[in-house]
Amino acid sequence: VVDDDDDDNKGAFDDGVVAVVVVVDDDRLRCYLSEMQRFGVNCSAWVAAATVLLVVILHSTNVVAVNDEHVVDFGNGTISLLSHDQWMEIIENGEGGKFMEITKFQKPTLASNAHLLRSYPSKPAHKTEVDAILSELDGQDIVNRIANLSSYNNRYYEAESGAAAVNWLMREYEQVAQGRSDVFIELFIHAWEQPSIIVTIEGDPNAEEQDEIVILGGHIDSIAIGGSPLTARAPGADDDASGSSTVFEVFRSLIKAAYKPVRTVQFHAYAAEEVGLLGSQDIANAYANQKKNVYSMMQFDMTGYPKSDEKIGLIRDHVSQNLSDCVAMLIDEYTTIGYEDSKCGYACSDHASWNRCGYPSSFPFEVGFGGDNPYIHTDKDTVDRVSLNRLEQFASLGIAYIVELAGSV
Numbered sequence: 001v002v003d004d005d006d007d008d009n010k011g012a013f014d015d016g017v018v019a020v021v022v023v024v025d026d027d028r029l030r031c032y033l034s035e036m037q038r039f040g041v042n043c044s045a046w047v048a049a050a051t052v053l054l055v056v057i058l059h060s061t062n063v064v065a066v067n068d069e070h071v072v073d074f075g076n077g078t079i080s081l082l083s084h085d086q087w088m089e090i091i092e093n094g095e096g097g098k099f100m101e102i103t104k105f106q107k108p109t110l111a112s113n114a115h116l117l118r119s120y121p122s123k124p125a126h127k128t129e130v131d132a133i134l135s136e137l138d139g140q141d142i143v144n145r146i147a148n149l150s151s152y153n154n155r156y157y158e159a160e161s162g163a164a165a166v167n168w169l170m171r172e173y174e175q176v177a178q179g180r181s182d183v184f185i186e187l188f189i190h191a192w193e194q195p196s197i198i199v200t201i202e203g204d205p206n207a208e209e210q211d212e213i214v215i216l217g218g219h220i221d222s223i224a225i226g227g228s229p230l231t232a233r234a235p236g237a238d239d240d241a242s243g244s245s246t247v248f249e250v251f252r253s254l255i256k257a258a259y260k261p262v263r264t265v266q267f268h269a270y271a272a273e274e275v276g277l278l279g280s281q282d283i284a285n286a287y288a289n290q291k292k293n294v295y296s297m298m299q300f301d302m303t304g305y306p307k308s309d310e311k312i313g314l315i316r317d318h319v320s321q322n323l324s325d326c327v328a329m330l331i332d333e334y335t336t337i338g339y340e341d342s343k344c345g346y347a348c349s350d351h352a353s354w355n356r357c358g359y360p361s362s363f364p365f366e367v368g369f370g371g372d373n374p375y376i377h378t379d380k381d382t383v384d385r386v387s388l389n390r391l392e393q394f395a396s397l398g399i400a401y402i403v404e405l406a407g408s409v
Contacts, residue, residue, distance in 0.1 A: 063106060071103040072276065075346025091275055094225035094377050100347040100356070101276025108281075109288035111358035118295065118360055120326035121404055124333050129259075129408045130400050134334075136253040137399065139392040142245045145172070146304070147383045149241035154234035155194070155222040157272035157279070162194040162221055169220065169244065169269060173199050176252050182260070188283055194221060194271040196279045199251060203264035204409050212263045212295040214406040216250060216398055217280070218243030219273030219301060219350055225377045229274075237383045238366075239376040242304035244269050246391055250398035262407030263295055270350050273301070280350035284357045296323050296405050297361040299351040303394035304386030305366050305373035312393070313342035313368040318352050320360035327362045327401065334400040335393045342368040364397060366390065 063071045068084035079102075082090075090099070102108075124130070148168065152161040170185060177183040182202040187195040197220070203210035222236025223229045235241075251267045271279035287294060312335070314328055331339045342365065346352070351361035366372055375381045 065103050069103075070101055070276075071106055073100045073102045073347070074098065091223070092225055092227070092229060098345060098347065099276055100281065100352065101278055102281070105281050105285050105356075108357050109285045111288045111294065112291075115294065115359050118320075118322060120296070120323055122326070122329060124329075124400075124404060126403045126408050127333070130334065130403045133253055133257040133259060133399050133403065134396055136256045137249065137392060137395050138253075139249075139388045139395070141252065142242075142249045142391045142395060143383065143386065143388060145169075145245035145248060146237050146241040146386060149220070149245065150222075150235035150237040150381075150383050152235075154224065154229070154232060155220060155236055155241075156229045156234065157192050157194040157221045157275060159193065159230055162271070166195055166197060166220055166269065166271065169248065170197050172248065173197065173251065173267075176255050180255060183255070188279075188286075190271055190279060190282055192272060192278070194279075196220075196271045196283060197267075197269040198283070199267040201254070201259075201261055201265040203406070204260070204262045207262045207407075209263045209295075209407070211293045213266055213292060214261070214263050214295050214402060215266045215268060215297040215354075216247050216402060217268035217270060217297065217299050217350055218247045218303075219270040219279070220244045221271055221274050221279075222381075223274040223377055224379060233379040234377070235379065235382050236376075237381050238302050238304045238373045238386055239381055240273070240301050241383075242302060242366075242386055242391060243300035246300050246303045246394045246398060249391075249395045250402060253395070253399055254402060259403070260409040261402070262409060263405070265402055265406045268350075273350055277347060277350055277353045280353035281356075284353040284359065288357045288359070294354065294359040296320075296401075297351060297354045297359055298323075298327065298398075298401055299349050299361065299363045300394060300398065301349040301363070302366045302372060302376070304391050306371075307387040307390070309337050309389075310367045310371065311337055312339040312397075313344075313365040313371075314339040315344045315348070315351075315363040315365055315369065316341045317343040318346060318348075318355050319362050320355070323360045323362045326405070327364055327397075330397055330400045330404060331364065334396050337390075337393055339364065340368050344369045364394070366394075 070087040222234040224232035224234035351363040354361040
């Protein structure tokens with residue numbers, strides 16, 4: 001392992017991973033593969049090529065947090081112990097997307113190596129089915145749902161309004177799912193006010209792949225910087241009512257088309273993303289503990305900006321490269337605006353929680369990172385600034401992702 005970025009960060013796994021080799025201890029190997037995957041390394045290629053194996057992995061002991069202290073991972077090997085006031089300061093300054101709050105998950109539960117070595121379709125296999133479902137897509141429905149979610153004062157994870165927004169969206173899911181005995185809707189209860197939503201369409205009970213889960217997620221919380229996030233106005237139309245509403249529209253279109261998958265499909269609305277990915281970390285670690293077989297995870301965080309035809313930004317760091325290659329193919333096949341490779345930095349959205357647990361994840365962003373919506377985390381992130389066309393492009397991608405990866409009965 002070498003660090004070729006001239007950043008003097010000698011201890012970090014960075015872009016300069018040049019050789020990998022396996023240890024005697026399977027737990028350490030799994031940990032190392034997961035760490036490599038976090039930094040965008042194609043693990044299957046390394047493992048296939050390895051003939052001489054030697055890795056030394058140092059596991060530090062857990063940082064002890066007392067009272068209201070927080071253990072925060074800023075990436076690149078930087079882990080800090082912060083007081084509650086220090087933690088709130090970085091949140092109020094809009095730094096929430098640049099760290100993971102890992103007090104509860106300093107040593108994440110790691111999924112099996114097999115998750116990191118998966119291969120994915122390189123060309124469409126269900127284009128006829130996808131095209132038929134795309135005809136059910138209603139972009140105005142996405143806009144209307146964004147308007148409803150952004151009408152709450154805010155959707156902060158500790159605010160009553162944050163929980164109320166989740167309960168409203170859950171009722172919307174329940175209404176669409178009526179009459180489908182293979183659809184299950186549940187709240188994932190956390191240690192704070194706002195729960196997350198998990199919606200499941202069961203896979204084909206006669207298929208070997210039924211236990212494999214294809215996940216499409218977005219976060220439902222919002223935040224405004226520069227004041228008390230508990231009371232500040234934070235409509236969060238683009239960040240991330242747009243993603244949560246696009247995920248919902250994918251679900252609605254699939255149900256309206258009477259779609260039934262081979263693999264099990266789930267739609268997630270995560271709580272507490274803006275304060276260090278707390279909700280998705282809780283869920284991803286629970287899935288790893290339960291040894292759930294996650295085939296793929298794709299995150300929709302901000303899908304509504306800009307109103308021009310700029311390309312989708314396909315994030316290439318801290319993701320599964322194999323899955324991201326597949327998503328690139330889907331963007332080319334099923335959208336009209338294309339993509340460009342981009343990087344967002346460590347822990348910029350909930351895909352990082354799954355990646356940290358060793359599950360393959362991907363993150364197509366609204367544009368190349370840095371060109372995104374300048375109004376997020378303010379009271380100006382409103383529904384009038386979102387693009388109907390861009391929302392429809394992402395919904396098309398979401399439908400294609402579900403059908404092409406989960407299959408169709």
